[in-house]
Amino acid sequence: MSWMIREMLKQDCKQVQALVIKSWHATYKGIIPIAVKNKFLDRAYHPIMLEKRRTQSLFLSPLATYRRLSDLQIFLM
Template identity: 45%
Template sequence: MTVIIRKMNANDISEVQAIARISWHTTYENIIPIAIQNNFLDMAYNDEQMKQRLDHSMIYIAEVAGQVVGFANYSFVREDGNIELAAIYLHPNAQGQGIGTLLLQQAWEEIDGVKAIYINVEKDNAIGMHFYKAKGFEIVSEFDDDFDGHLLKTVRMVLKIKQYVSPRAEP
């Protein structure tokens, strides 16, 4: 299987919206009520918001056989070298194949000045928590998050890039 990681463009918007929707519905099925999921998706992934994301952040796409199977959305690097991983979503059929790892690697290999990647993860998101811990992310805090009237237990995690050696790196 050949995976291509590239920067998102406006032609990818509908595919990214579809990935976000199916990934959210699968991941948060028993965690966040479907009506709240749909409200969030309609607000955060509508066409206008996607255009804003393209203009004000970095989005990488993962393609397999010409089909978008996932994406990762990063903030721009702050002066302290930190970036925020706002979203990393894969189609459920593409999970467990190393594609999420490739989307993470693309950021620390391509984005100049990155020292740490931060992310907020819903504590009951077992797949996400397992993935981030396996990649070396560490928990820095936990907090309650009022998500459209639904209380979530959120975990703040960080991956310090200077301590990470890419599996692609040569010895």
């Protein structure tokens, strides 16, 4: 497996959201209630917030070499 880190592109937003949601739920399972996680994720990773981060800061994406969301499961384990 090879990695390429690059700046996040607008078309990466949905994949970034999916990755963050899956990783947050796995990481904080049993620690943070689901409703609290969902509320935070809805706000922090809303498309408008992601676009703001993407354009106003250096937001890197590890998704460059993945073609399918299922390929990210290795990254999440």
